[in-house]
Amino acid sequence: MAHRTKKSGKTKGSLSAILVAILLAGAYYFLFDEQDTTPTRDGLIPVELVKTIDGDTIKIMYEGKETNVRYLLIDTPETNHPRLGKQPFGEEAKRRNQELMNSGKLEIEFDIGQKYDKYDRLLAYIYIDGESVQEKLLSEGLARVAYVYPPNTRHVDEYEKIQNEAKKKGIGIWTLEDYATDRGFDSDTYPIKGNSTSKPSTKNPTKQPSEKFANCTELRKVYPNGVKKGHAAYSEQMDGDKDGVACEPR
Template identity: 60%
Template sequence: MAGCLSVIVIILMLYVLIKFPLAVIGLAIAGWGFYEWTVNRKLKAKTKAAPAILIVGLALALTGCVGTDTDEEAVEEVTEKVQTEESSEPEKETEETAPATNETPKKTTEDKPEEQADTEEKQPAKKPTETGGTTAHIPVELVKTIDGDTIKVRYNGQEENVRYLLIDTPETSHPRLGKQPFGEQAKERNRELVNSGELSIEFDIGDRTDKYGRLLAYVYVNGKSVQETLLREGLARVGYVYPPSTRHLTPFEAAESEAKAKKIGIWSIEDYATDSGFDTEASGQQSSAASAPASTSGAASGGGGTSGGTTYDGDPNAQSGTTTEWFKNCTELRTKYPDGVPAGHPAYQSKMDRDKDNYACE
């Protein structure tokens, strides 16, 4: 039992020593002073040292106890203050952020008209012709007629070649195919049409240009389709159909069917106009059957020799009873007309009139 009490006492003393070290030191000094005072009293000696030591020890002990409590309270106060400040800071930040957030949209709203105005000033006005798929007829100025399905126009301040969409006409001066039957007639009819009124073009929803840089468009004169007119008169076929640029395909096919039924122009030569183009060999075979009338026509014109040319009937622009004769070159033409032919002759071709004196192959 005594051992347990001793242990408890020792533990308490250690606790007090750790908790109140200054107070313990003060008590020790006070005890020493009390001991000196007791000894001096027994000896009946008068001294001031013992009471002074006792007083200092007691004062130190009291200071140690009070100071510790004060320090703990100060620490607690500081801790509470720090915690309070930390908890209040987020609230302040929230309050500060909220006004800033509210002010930002206002600022954005206020600045938006100015930004829009700046953007409108910086960006050039959009050209109405730049939107794909427009059905508007865009006025253009004719520069020249190139062939039956191509013209040169002034568009957006620049000269551009325009290739007619969805149709194909015979060639007039192709480097490989040369001059094909009805090519010159198609070109002349095209020239007549595009010079007869107000010219305009219309783009489809597909590509606006081909691989050669030509504009792909529908062409109108006074609001009437040039393509449809050429198809209806048998001077063009429906061709180069590439979806999605097929807006006017149905009326074009109807116009082509009318010309086929009438067998006029390119349809007057059997198997000449095909889905892939124009077959010159087919036109040559038909000319063999018409060689006798052609020879008679040549004799009437003053020519001699055997016919080496090709005669084509059904030209919508020719006068009644006339025919068109086609030769690959001057050598072939001279086999029938040794002295050449003048302008207006059925066999006359401008490409054979190199000196432009209105007389071919003289």
């Protein structure tokens, strides 16, 4: 009887060992094979989008509260600025930014300088599924490189390369001559009235819809310094010296 009891103990021990092995194998599968092991870029912080404000600003949940985020190193035209109003390609930039925000996982990246601007907005680089939103907007001609304040300049060289490519292609904001400048976007040269679209004509992408004046006297009442070629009010008939500026002061 003792011999049989010993054999039964060995059998139970073997079954227990097998059961433990199965449990360990299952745990390993659950922890390692089922887990998403896709590499993530260092420094990227997952956040939740609250809403898209415009082409270069969003609202997110950050550290338990709603916070506005201003995109580092780029600037897009305004959509509803208290002083500048609505600018050409502002709505296009906002719509594209919104499309990108709704297309994947949102993450932000900080640079080594200050994290907030004077309006208490976070300053960050923005990514959707690991792809730079700043680079997307620049490559599509919907943003310019701007507000370059060291030491928050980690990606400025790459951004400038992408901007130069968009300039060469003549797309987006670069279809409007002298619209995007180092000082911002020239709303005086390219005003938008009412709810008119900021999309240029497909027949002549360098011009806005025509704004007619009978002569230079009438034009100067609205534009004292005249208008450049590409402006909605420009007319070759009013550009006597063919210098690309109509009705400039004499």
